[in-house]
Amino acid sequence: MARVDPRAPGRLGPGTPPPAKPRRRWVRWLLLALSLLGLAISAAVLYFFVILPLGFGTSLVAFTAALVPVAIVFSAVWWIDRYTPQPRMSLVYAFAWGAIGSVLLTLWFGGFFDLWISPEDETSLVDTFLGAVVQAPVVEESMKSLGLALLLLRGRRFIAGPIDGVVYAALIAGGFAFTENILYFGSSFHQAQAAGEVDVFWQTFFLRGVLSPFAHVSFTALCGLGLGIAAERRSLMLYFGLGLGGLSLGMVLHALWNGSTFFLPVDPEAPMAGFLRYYVTVQVPIFLLLVGIVLFLRLREKRILRRQLSEYGRAGWFSPDEVEMLVSMRRRRKAEKWAGAHGAVARMGMRDLIRSAISLGMERHSVLFAKPTVRTRARERELLERITADRRLVGALTEPVVRM
16 A cells, blocks of 8 residues: 555545534533642641641651652552553542542541441450451542542543553552551651650551552552453443452452451561561462563553554554554654754654554554544544644754755
């Protein structure tokens, strides 16, 4: 097939006629503003009523300690997300929901749920067990997953596949763990000060900050994975089936993690030995299995992108070298560096071209699972026009004005 000139947007044919009713963009912006205002108010409430009572010095120590596990989570999310990057504002929203919204809702609904499941003649041990093994997994995972549902309501451009769901779930869970760690580290620091020893604090830091920075991430990622698969298939039934299935499995793993402290034998001479054996034999294999799933999904994304962009290449939109550049992280960086040698604008144009091509390939893959609609055709045309505009921009800035 003859190669189509990608600089001729007219070859795309007539555009899709505008809808009869114009989209009310102000409604979308109003909802965004209200959600940001709600998070800001929630942050103020959380700070004044939960964190501030710890004391300024204790809060500062706890906050500093909590930065270690959240930095580990951020590094993992960056590595997962860099191949098909998500909008930065939505990533910030996901972390803010986890650190603020889900924590506040958990504190609010947790008390009511605890009263509902508690028997009349419960002892302190039963109350502690129900809170850790039933109340915490159910309420915490539900509130974290609510953030994923809100992202889905805003549109498929945020969660369009399994990797997207895992990325947003990891950020929400990382945010939740960040605030929770501040509270745990602050409480253990108070205990260490009262006892005159630092062992209590460092033990808590070791358990939560070193051994289990991905505990909450692993639980919530299962719901994100299910919702991402459903979004890729564009199936409403799968949204409920896989979403609730992933949420339920995350609750089970959360209960298994919290419940281990009640059933493991404790040796007074080596109190950590039993937990470490359980951690190595149960939790580490579960974590490695989830890591394997993520690695498989990353390789799958690369195969999908190569296949779909090759289809557009056969239609004349990309050359074989361009397809190879778009599916390779190393070649993308080289292309951006080459464009950057001609100025910041050229680099921005190349980066936008790469991201638009990635979105085009992944959107095309998702459309294959359902009937093309007016919206999907309009989205395809929009991305192709952006690629055309970016080609023109980069070409105008990098080609010599006078040919030698």
